[in-house]
Each structure stands twice: as C-alpha cells, then as structure tokens.
Amino acid sequence: MLRLVAGRLVQIGVVLAILSALVWLAMGLMPGDPLDLAMAADPRLTAEDAARLRALLGLDRPLAERYLAWAAAVLRGEFGFSRLYAVPATEVLWPALRSTLVLLGWALLLSAGIGIGLGVIGAVRRGAGWLADGVALLAQSIPGFWLGILLIILFAVELGWLPAGGMGEGGGLGEAARFLVLPVATLAFVNIAAYARHSLSAMREEMAQPYVRTARMKGLPPRQVVWGHAFPNAAIPVVTVAALDAGSLVSGALVTETIFARPGMGKLIYDSIMGNDYNLALLALLLAALVTMLATLAADCVQRLIDPRLAH
C-alpha cells in the first residue's frame, strides 16, 4: 500500500509537470495577451507604453523562458496574481476549491447511492433489470448542461421552488443547501450511469455464485444474503468505477457550475481562460487535475483495503 501511494505520488508529480508545460504552450497560442486587453480598454495607452509594459512584465521573452521562470516561482511557493480578480491567485483558488468539493462530494454520494441501489435491485428482483438499464442509458446520453437547463425551467421558472443559480451567501446553511439542490441533482444524475451498469452486472454475477445459494439454503434472510454476502464482493468492480469516474465528475462540475453560476473550480477555469487570466487558469487547471488524480488514488487504496488479493 505504501509503495502504491509513494509510486503514484511521483507519477502525479510527473503528470502535473508535463501538463503544466503543455498547457503553458496552449495558452501561448491563445488569441491576445493581457496587454492587448488593456489597450482595448484604455485608448490613452500608446504602443510604446504597451511595449514598455510588455518588457516590464517579461511578456516579450520567449515562451519557454517564461515557463521556466513561472515553474521556479511556483516551486518556491509563489503562485502569482490573478489578472481578472486583481488579488493573489490563491485567494481565489481556495474558496473555489471548497465550493467545488462540496458539490462533488454530494454528487458522488448521491450518484453512487442511487446507481448502486438501482443495480442491486435490478440484479436481485426479476424483471427490474430494465429499470437500471434504462436509467443508465438515459443518464449516459443526456447532456449535463441540457439537464441543468431543464431543471431550471421546471423548478426555478415554472414552479419557482428553487433558485436558478448562485450560492446563497450569507443566508446560513439552509439557504446554501437550497442553492445546492439543482446543481447536485444535475451532476449526480449524469454520473449514475457507470455505477448502475457496473453494479448491475457485478451483482448478477455474484448472485449466480454457489456461495449465495449456500447462504440461501441455510436459511439466511434475503436481505442478509444480498447485502452481507453478495454485495461486498460486487463492490470491488464498483470501486474501480469510482476511481475511473473522478475525471468525469470534475468535468461535470465545469458544466454545472457554469450553468448555475456557482463560483467553483470549474467556472473559475472557464472564466479565467475566457478572460485571458492565464496564471489563474493554469493554477486552477493543475489543481483540478491534482484533485482528480488524488481521488483516483484514494479509490485505488479503498479497493486494496476491500480486496487484499490486489496487493499481490
């Protein structure tokens, strides 16, 4: 286990380093630099001023040199400033990360709970398999942004029960929860598919095993057979799904946060790229990738704990 974690942490470091270089390159190829925007906003800024500012900010240096300078600063713990928000980047990043983790946590809990529930019921009850299958197909096919729009139309516009977007700051926990319902529902639903499918097929396989028949024959109540005997074995592939799905959850957060105007990591990445705030965009992207890879690592560790055979 320790070796797994240590090896994976090294791997994560390598991926982050490569990713930062590639994204830096991609950002160098995006239209406009911060001074183009400044010139567009302020007609008194002359070309000479812009050139002087470019030299001052180091924007006239080659891309590779700027990247190395940036990487050195980051390794020293200096994360720079956000151009869009005009504060140190970390001041924007931490609240956004917290907001996203809350969203992701609830969505993961709900989608895993509902998906696994559907899969188990589908495998145990005869004739209920189509329900898990159908929900999985729908969840897999529905575009997350469209589901969000539909929920807004239904619950915010037509019924007026829930807010269409925002965070509900300063309204206490209950108010924040009200703003969380629709985004969590959207993100949870599109992520149900993998859980439902894999738990359905894994449970079907386990329920056909001899040990399940034995458990039944010795007179255990059905609930005990399903949850006490079959499910722990079926849980192993389901945890694998959780590990593979971390990326799609984070991707989903970008869409959900953009639609529901929640200031989280996803919206931050989108807004900062759209607003040429490259420093913030790069940091946010690396942080999102780090969170995803740590989540995958956590799922892998859980898998080892449930199934010690994997260690060999």
Next chain:
Amino acid sequence: MRLWLGLALLGALGLGAVAAGWAQAWMGADPFAPDLMARYGAASAAHPLGTDELGRDLLLRLLHGARVSLAVGLAVALGATGLGTAAGLLAAWRGGWVDSVLMRVADGLLALPALPLLVVLAAVDTGRFGLPRGEAASDILRIVVILVAFGWVGTARLARAAALTQLTLDYVAAARVSGASEGRVLVRHVLPNIAGPVGVAAALAVAGAVLAESTLSFLGLGIQPPAPSWGNMLSNAQEMVFSAPMQAVWPGVCILLAVAGATLVADGLRRRGQGLG
C-alpha cells in the same frame, strides 16, 4: 434488438441531416437569415417548431445542426478508432518500452479531467497555424482534431487487450511459419479478429464525440454561430429559459437521441460479441 433500435435512431437523425436542404427549399425559409420581427415565434404552420432568438426557423436549424453534429461525431469516431487501433496493435505487438510509453500516456490522459483540458485546447487560436479564422469548416476541423487527441485512448486499451490474447493463439504462429510478414499477420489476421471490441469502441466514440462537441459548442468554444450545431443552439439557453422554454428543449432532445442511439449500437454490438443476441 438494441442494435437495431440504436441504428434506427441514428438513421432517422442522419436522414434529417440529408434532408435539410430539401426541407429548406420546400418550406421556403432561410435558417441563416435573421428576422428580428419574428423572434421567439411560437409553433405555427410556417414554422412547425417556432423560431429562435433571431427569428430563424428552429426545425430547419435543427436539421442543419444534425449535419454538423453527426459529421463531427462520425469523423471523431473514425479518427479515434483508427489512431487507437493502430496504437493498440503496435503496443501489443512490439511490447517493451513502446508498450509502456503508449500505455502510460493513455493512463495519464484517462486520469485527467477531460473537459477543462478540452476548453483550453478549444481556446487555442488556430489562425496561428495558418487556418482561416471564423469559418465553419475550420471550426469543425479543430474540434475533430481535439476530440481525436483525447478519444483514441479508450480504443487503444481495448485493441491492445484484444490483440494481446490473439497474438498468443496458434493461428498467428501458423501464419508466421507459413512466411507471412509481421505487417500481414497484424493487418490480415489479427485485425479482423479484434474487430468486435474495436467496433464497440467506435460506437462509444460516436456517443462521446456528439456529447463533447455539444458541450464545447454550448460553452461557446466549439462550432461558432451562425453555423448551427445542436450545442451552440443552446448557448444562450439561459435567456431562452424565461422567454421561450420550448426552444431550449428541442436541440437537447436531438443530442439525447443521437447519443442514446450510438450507445445502444455499442451495447448491441457488445452483446452480439458475447453471443447474447
């Protein structure tokens, strides 16, 4: 059953895409010309699904959108499957460091959140590579290239796993003994035998590409207006929500049906491969 249902769904949408030109001539409306007096028109005889925020016929835009969205889906599936199969075959056949490098890259790509990276790549100014800016064709090309760059991974892993088992079988040894070159062994003998899993991966790639294209276009980074795609027709949905909710429904239904169709085809192919009919 699943296979046919999926093919029927995709076929119906494809037919709509093909018929877009005829429908336009027959209805006599121009889906690209704004008519500001007819914004958010309700459904009527002249406009069966109403008009959009610039007064253009929604049905015709959906049909034209089908062309773009399905073309992107098919092109990405072709590219990703071709690249992925080649990479998977190469990794399985060559083994050693080629295998580990390819699979490490695949693992790395799979472990990352795709959409934020797609957003970054989609924001790259293709004009710097000498491509014309702001033309539908270069938008489509850009999005296809980006999605292929991420999409080959799934196919590569499936193709590699399938090819590894095939390469240990006797018929491969027999082909080698009878003097077939390595290239011939891979292309004429192994490739047909891994067509099953590769087909499933290709169908899933169509589903993934349609979904990804619509999401990027919705975010304003994919196909740029005035060319319609199902995704960019929803890009000002936030405004539609209050003025014309039904306008926000139809493009989404089209995306849903296309993705569900491709997923059903993949499911059907997989079951057929397992002998489940």
